[in-house]
Amino acid sequence: MTCPGLIISAPASGTGKTMVTLGLLSAFRAQGLVVQPFKNGPDYIDPAFHTAASGRKSVNLDTWAMSADRIEGLSGAAHDADLIVAEGSMGLFDGVANTGEAGNGASAELSALTGWPVVLVLDISGQAQSAAAVALGFATMSPDVRLAGVILNKVASPRHEALARAGMDRVGIRVLGALPRRDAIALPERHLGLVQAEEQPRLQQILDDVGAFIAAHVDLDCLRALAGSRIATDQPALPVTPPGNRVALARDAAFSFIYPHLITGWRMAGAEILPFSPLADEVPDDSADVCWLPGGYPELHAGTLATAGRFRKGLRRFAETRPVHGECGGYMAMGAGLVDAQGVQHAMAGLLRLETSFAKRRMHLGYRLARLKSSIPGHATGARLRGHEFHYATILDQPDPPLADVVDANGQAVDETGSRQGLATGTFFHLIVPAS
Structure with missing residues (x-):
């Protein structure tokens, strides 16, 4: 068909x-x-x-x-x-x-x-x-x-x-x-x-x-x-390994960048998605076995995130026993601090020692192929992941151990390797699919 x-x-x-x-x-x-x-x-x-x-x-x-x-x-x-x-x-x-x-x-x-x-x-x-x-x-x-x-x-x-x-x-x-x-x-x-x-x-x-x-x-x-097609629309979607069985997923105006095919794939694999809003000072559901913070626009809401004490404390408590992973904006929100476009420093959750700034914007754009040096939720050490990077943040400090070896589509190494600390991991690239 x-x-x-x-x-x-x-x-x-x-x-x-x-x-x-x-x-x-x-x-x-x-x-x-x-x-x-x-x-x-x-x-x-x-x-x-x-x-x-x-x-x-x-x-x-x-x-x-x-x-x-x-x-x-x-x-x-x-x-x-x-x-x-x-x-x-x-x-x-x-x-x-x-x-x-x-x-x-x-x-x-x-x-x-x-x-x-x-x-x-x-x-x-x-x-x-x-x-x-x-x-x-x-x-x-x-x-x-x-x-x-x-x-x-x-x-x-x-x-x-x-x-x-x-x-x-x-x-x-x-x-x-x-x-x-x-x-x-x-x-x-x-x-x-x-x-x-x-x-x-x-x-x-x-x-x-x-x-x-x-x-x-x-x-x-x-x-x-004039429309036409040669591709069938009755084939089943390929599975996507979920990060956990019960996934606490940050979802609001600051954390909205996650692909529908990932959420659909996770649910097809039996995972339950438990959304929560950091901007509303909510915490990850305590019944979740993993927390995932997608990308978005944390720089536009840095002041609100900095004063969301319940969220920040709850996320740190969650990360003491269960994995927390962030992508791009989620990664920055897991860091120690974020400088907004006006040059104002805002304290973030502090799971990682990452410091980022939007005061001097620099575009980072392109496909990324990563080989994990440490596991992240749903993917083991050594796994190869395909994704992309698109942001204007500058890294001021990234002292934690690198999470992955990352190259662009031409095989050139990039500096945005992600980082890890305990059960907390984060990347600047957004996952699309695991590499074959």
């Missing part, structure tokens, strides 16, 4: 593909269709918007981190859907250098694997017929990727649209829609991307507006007819 799908991509980031994806999800949903969203590559923020627009949990698919079998199993989220709409990452062919062990993570590679045709979103501000040369290059770059057509974005006038359409007609590329310039539906951003969906007070109104905008300017029937 298959479900037809499309990948919404672009020549580069910042061209409007997230807005188009959200609009399509909202517009098709308004027509009564069941639409399953996916996101290519590592990303926490866009999928939350997908979920709000479609009413279904968006799932990340990643050809660098995941095997073809795992991607096919995760595609099973669409087993009861009418249509798949997947959002690409960066530019269509942008990925890492392929080292031979894994894919390169590009949206084009996901399209080739799944058979989902590409809808290319083109920002044509500052050009007209020349946009066709760009589209033609993308259409002919790979014989394994089928371009369904283009959606023209930031169209200045009817004359501008006519000129761009003439260029596309000349090279035989279908125009599926033309979107006039409209800034009113832009979503606010911060340093890791869009401001989180849960922080948008008018989110439903925004999604309704963008859905109506897309429905008015895109040929939805034609676009749906």
Whole structure:
């Protein structure tokens, strides 16, 4: 059994593909269709918007981190859907250098694997017929990727649209829609991307507006007819080893970055998830056998975390007898202190001696392959893990023993090795899946 799908991509980031994806999800949903969203590559923020627009949990698919079998199993989220709409990452062919062990993570590679045709979103501000040369290059770059057509974005006038359409007609590329310039539906951003969906007070109104905008300017029937697939959606998802049988999971605005496929995989393996909120000064459930602190935005809530005495004391007490693991923001919250963007020092939980700062921001971005020097919940010493790192923190001090040997996608060692102390462990990289 298959479900037809499309990948919404672009020549580069910042061209409007997230807005188009959200609009399509909202517009098709308004027509009564069941639409399953996916996101290519590592990303926490866009999928939350997908979920709000479609009413279904968006799932990340990643050809660098995941095997073809795992991607096919995760595609099973669409087993009861009418249509798949997947959002690409960066530019269509942008990925890492392929080292031979894994894919390169590009949206084009996901399209080739799944058979989902590409809808290319083109920002044509500052050009007209020349946009066709760009589209033609993308259409002919790979014989394994089928371009369904283009959606023209930031169209200045009817004359501008006519000129761009003439260029596309000349090279035989279908125009599926033309979107006039409209800034009113832009979503606010911060340093890791869009401001989180849960922080948008008018989110439903925004999604309704963008859905109506897309429905008015895109040929939805034609676009749906062009969808296709070669990947089965009735295959079972591959298991994911849980960190414990009863997992105390930090979940609030400061700790929201954990992939749905991990939680689903943990539950499939029989684990029970016990959420708690550090921002509400809650403590891990005492019946849990492990505590997991995901990433998020602890730097925006450092003052609240520093004064959450019950949480900090309860976490330290928990770590005396049971493992506690943190990823990125969770790792920083487990440390001794965090300096916010204004240069103010805040005391953190103190399970580790890590000191971090956002006063001088430096981007850390990319895939990570780690070999554990010590075990973490769910994974033994020597295990190889695939993940990614994306933050702006600077390490001021990391004196505890390193947790792992970590390299980037090109095999180059990185300084963010994570650390350990007693039963407390943490990493700057976010786990995607264990390496095969």
